[in-house]
Amino acid sequence: MSMSSVSTLVGDMSAKISDIRMTGVYTSYYADQWVLRDFNLAAEAGKITVLLGPNGAGKSTALKVLYGLLAANRGQVTLGGEEITRLEAHRRLRKGLALLPQEHTLFHGMTVDENLELGAAVLRGDRRRFRAAIDGAYEQYQILRGLRHKLAGSLSGGQQRILELARLMLTDPDVLLVDEPSNGVAPNLVDVAYDAMQNWRRRGKTILLVDQDIEAAGSVADYIYTIESGQNRLSGPATQFAGKLRDLVSEWLDVHLAPENG
Amino acid sequence: MAGIIVNTLISGLLVGVMYGMTGLGLTFTMGFGKTMNVAQGTLIVLGSFILLSLSTKFHMNPFLGLLVIIVAFGLLGGLLDRVLLTHLRSKSDTITLLVLFGVAQVITNITSWVYSANTVSLTTPLTQATVQVGPLMISLVQIWVAVIGVAVMFGLYAFLRQTAIGKMIRATAQSEGAAALCGLDVRMTRTVIFVLGIALAGIAGFALAMLFPFSPQDQDTWLIISFVVVVLGGVDNLMTTLAAGVVLGILQTLAGLWLPFSDQNLVVYAVLALALIWRSRTATLRFRSI
Numbered sequence: 001m002s003m004s005s006v007s008t009l010v011g012d013m014s015a016k017i018s019d020i021r022m023t024g025v026y027t028s029y030y031a032d033q034w035v036l037r038d039f040n041l042a043a044e045a046g047k048i049t050v051l052l053g054p055n056g057a058g059k060s061t062a063l064k065v066l067y068g069l070l071a072a073n074r075g076q077v078t079l080g081g082e083e084i085t086r087l088e089a090h091r092r093l094r095k096g097l098a099l100l101p102q103e104h105t106l107f108h109g110m111t112v113d114e115n116l117e118l119g120a121a122v123l124r125g126d127r128r129r130f131r132a133a134i135d136g137a138y139e140q141y142q143i144l145r146g147l148r149h150k151l152a153g154s155l156s157g158g159q160q161r162i163l164e165l166a167r168l169m170l171t172d173p174d175v176l177l178v179d180e181p182s183n184g185v186a187p188n189l190v191d192v193a194y195d196a197m198q199n200w201r202r203r204g205k206t207i208l209l210v211d212q213d214i215e216a217a218g219s220v221a222d223y224i225y226t227i228e229s230g231q232n233r234l235s236g237p238a239t240q241f242a243g244k245l246r247d248l249v250s251e252w253l254d255v256h257l258a259p260e261n262g
Numbered sequence: 263m264a265g266i267i268v269n270t271l272i273s274g275l276l277v278g279v280m281y282g283m284t285g286l287g288l289t290f291t292m293g294f295g296k297t298m299n300v301a302q303g304t305l306i307v308l309g310s311f312i313l314l315s316l317s318t319k320f321h322m323n324p325f326l327g328l329l330v331i332i333v334a335f336g337l338l339g340g341l342l343d344r345v346l347l348t349h350l351r352s353k354s355d356t357i358t359l360l361v362l363f364g365v366a367q368v369i370t371n372i373t374s375w376v377y378s379a380n381t382v383s384l385t386t387p388l389t390q391a392t393v394q395v396g397p398l399m400i401s402l403v404q405i406w407v408a409v410i411g412v413a414v415m416f417g418l419y420a421f422l423r424q425t426a427i428g429k430m431i432r433a434t435a436q437s438e439g440a441a442a443l444c445g446l447d448v449r450m451t452r453t454v455i456f457v458l459g460i461a462l463a464g465i466a467g468f469a470l471a472m473l474f475p476f477s478p479q480d481q482d483t484w485l486i487i488s489f490v491v492v493v494l495g496g497v498d499n500l501m502t503t504l505a506a507g508v509v510l511g512i513l514q515t516l517a518g519l520w521l522p523f524s525d526q527n528l529v530v531y532a533v534l535a536l537a538l539i540w541r542s543r544t545a546t547l548r549f550r551s552i
Contacts, residue, residue: 069442093445105440107433117426118433122445124426171445
């Protein structure tokens with residue numbers, strides 16, 4: 001990291017420091033079948049916090065509760081100290097919370113330009129900021145310039161991923177929830193998402209990552225939580241997990257991990 | 263004979279624009295709003311009766327009446343959406359369908375009660391005027407309705423493409439989940455879509471009253487015609503909706519040359535059947551512009 005980026009980082013952080021946490025959260029899809037049970041988690045600014053666990057443990061559910069797509073039956077969600085447990089999902093982006101879900105969420109029948117306009121829709125009240133956000137996205141992702149009048153659905157997988165990331169960052173959210181960026185995409189696209197997350201960390205963003213790929217997630221993690229059957233298991237700074245992450249996780253979670261190159 | 267055919271084609275074209283207008287409302291509620299509005303036909307006929315009242319009781323100019331109907335129907339759409347539909351959407355499509363069916367029954371009964379079940383027609387100086395174009399006599403009101411229909415379609419098209427709200431509507435129609443992630447208020451957008459759909463039913467009601475006799479029992483005919491137009495034109499494209507109306511209008515009017523009046527609706531059902539078969543075979547996998 002260069003000195004200049006450190007100084008901008010400090011400047012940014014003094015302006016807005018956000019952390020997101022959930023405390024004592026219970027949630028269920030069906031009555032009496034808790035998907036999360038007394039679950040606690042906190043992610044801090046300038047860090048990548050990773051949530052690991054076997055399939056069906058409740059990782060993506062936790063992200064859904066944090067974003068308001070699923071209600072918490074009990075417990076609390078706070079963003080930068082403010083309680084947002086009952087805040088509607090579409091109001092959370094204005095609060096600086098953004099979600100990158102695992103399924104593709106572009107508007108396929110609309111142009112790249114229109115996708116970006118919609119991603120910046122909450123800024124429309126401030127015409128200058130709205131334009132600046134979209135121009136900034138084209139500045140940062142030059143490849144999108146030549147594609148601006150193409151339908152999002154006609155782009156290649158890599159281009160779509162870049163458009164998703166560009167759209168996600170238009171409102172300059174403080175807290176980013178990233179769900180399974182490795183799931184079902186080509187390896188080079190996984191790198192695009194991981195590079196972006198490391199870039200966001202440098203800019204002081206709060207990142208909470210859920211990924212099946214324990215090695216990849218572990219390699220960028222600052223802090224790790226583990227979850228099993230909707231409950232907290234071990235957690236701690238990533239340094240405590242160094243070198244033995246794979247063995248530890250397989251032992252705690254009793255899951256059969258895919259071979260190294262599988 | 264050639265003269266008759268040309269006359270019929272022109273008449274079919276102009277009536278077809280009106281058919282297209284009946285489909286525009288359904289394109290909104292069904293294509294963009296994902297709500298099968300079975301009350302569409304009833305609302306169209308209600309619009310016709312309101313225009314009749316405004317014209318005969320209050321001696322209002324039909325074009326002014328049209329503006330009143332647009333506003334009133336927009337409000338009605340907002341009311342129906344917020345009171346009945348908003349809470350039901352998350353539950354099941356069947357319940358929404360049944361509720362709208364109930365709404366249709368209630369409105370039809372009220373219309374029959376207020377206006378009796380007789381067939382009526384609106385007669386104004388405008389509806390009786392004709393214009394001479396070369397050797398052809400064309401009803402002036404048909405031209406007016408066609409002009410309004412085309413203007414409404416192009417207006418809506420520009421609205422959906424150019425305005426922020428229009429883009430929100432298209433985005434919400436494609437993916438409500440993605441729209442919510444962009445911070446768009448999906449519930450509000452759905453209400454706007456329904457308001458526009460119902461206002462468009464009102465505009466179609468104006469067109470119906472200007473062109474044809476009508477009765478409270480006509481609701482099914484107009485629901486089916488708007489449904490055929492939407493199936494033929496594709497649920498999310500305004501241009502093809504209007505074009506589909508024109509195709510249907512021309513086919514039906516041409517058939518009128520040979521078929522008895524009572525059998526003319528056969529053409530509508532035949533087109534519906536063919537359109538459904540065609541649509542099911544060409545289920546599009548490509549990404550189309552919306």
